[in-house]
Amino acid sequence: MSNELPEIPTEEDDLFEHYRIVVDKGQTPVRLDKFLNQHVANASRTKIQNGIEAEAVKVNDLASKASYKVKPYDVITLSLPEPPRETDIIPENIPLDIIYEDDVLLIVNKPTGMVVHPAHGNWEGTLINGLVYHFNNLPTGRNGEGRPGLVHRIDKDTSGLLVIAKTEFAMSFLAKQFFDHTIERTYQAIVWGELSEASGTITGHIGRSAKDRRVMSVYADGSEGKHAVTHYEVLKPLRYVSLIKCNLETGRTHQIRAHMQSIGHPIFNDTAYGGDRILRGISNGTYKAMVRNCFDELPGQALHAKSLGFIHPTSKEWVQFDTDLPKNFQNILDKWESYVQYQ
Structure with a gap:
């Protein structure tokens, strides 16, 4: 499946998002509205429905209903209006750390x-x-x-x-x-399970998922996406989860999240990559309550960009910066350590 956008949009085109989707040969029949909800990023169900009703969505150059069943090799085109916004970015007095x-x-x-x-x-x-x-x-x-x-x-x-x-x-x-990939970026993450190796390297092309354009998939055969390399080291195995350190050799969208999912160890509480479910241990009793409590305390996935190193533009010397784990991240780590210690 491919999405093609105009290279030089006109002023009118600037008001719309343009998509052209060629359906994969292995696609099973599915309603048009459901297919588009799965394959068009950042578009709400209402926006898709309004586009279909306004005949801004066409299949093989013909306006189609939401109930139309998408088939292999169908060519779907969309012209969806972008949300209204100011041309200039509005300054806001937001505290910055x-x-x-x-x-x-x-x-x-x-x-x-x-x-x-x-x-x-x-x-x-x-x-x-x-x-x-x-x-x-x-x-x-x-x-x-x-x-x-x-x-x-x-x-x-x-x-x-x-x-x-x-x-x-x-x-x-x-x-x-x-x-040039000479920046040093180190992340720490809590992932599900204990990894079989204390350290390792994950290599696999990363590209948009064919099933859900909002997330990324790993294409180990290199058939899709871009080359991506993540180096990891286990800092603390905790039976059901592990604290790991990741160094990025490349910087692809959702790289660590997609790579860790691909080896069966999604990041804890990562809703997009399956980490927001209990993937290790028995899902009942005290254990279940403890995990749910951790989910509630952490507003997103347990992933923190901890350090950053590069050559300074003026001094031309290497500089390195580091930060502590966020309080809620550290609290969750403490809970896991305490739970494992007394089990």
Whole structure:
């Protein structure tokens, strides 16, 4: 299946999201509305339904009903309106946990639940909204895109360190290190189960899932997606879960989350990758209550971008930054240690 977007949109096209989907040869018959809900990211059920009713959704160039059964090789095209938003990013007085700052960059410790930059459904309250309030004239990078100072990003429900560029040169200098994979990024995560090896490397292309475009899949045969490498080390095995350290050699979307799921150890409380269910131990009694209590305390997946190292744009020397685990993350780790100790 493939999605194709216009390379040079007109002013009218800017108001819409354009999709062209060629259905896989192995697709089983399924309702059109259900198929689109599974394969179009960031589009609500209502938005899909409205698009079908407005004949903005066509199958093989013909307007189709929601009940139409999608078949192999069907060509589906969509022109869905984007949510209304301001052209300029609105500055917001959002407190930022800045652990380091100089003339050319700053290091921010992002909390769980904060979106990094404005996008579908999150035009306000993002890290970028806060940055443009606290800092003037942040560089925008290529094409003047609305992501001032942003060199890289982490998921909404992942906490941890981000480097923000304050000058155009710093942005280019740092971006090249990310492109060359010379940035050192270390994450810590709680994953389900005890891994068979104390350390290892997961290699597997990562691309959009054919079943659900909102998540990523690992294509070990390299047939889809982009090359991705994650190195891991077990820091603390806890019978039912493990605390691990991950170093990214590449930086793909949801890389650690998808890679850990692919080897049978999804991240604890990761709703998108199956970690929000009890995957080890007996799902009853005291144990079940303890796990549910942990789920309730952690607002997202147990994944924290703990350290970040790179060559500084001005001094040209290696700099390294580190942060403690968030309090709720540490609390959950303590609960697991205590539970295992007395069992």
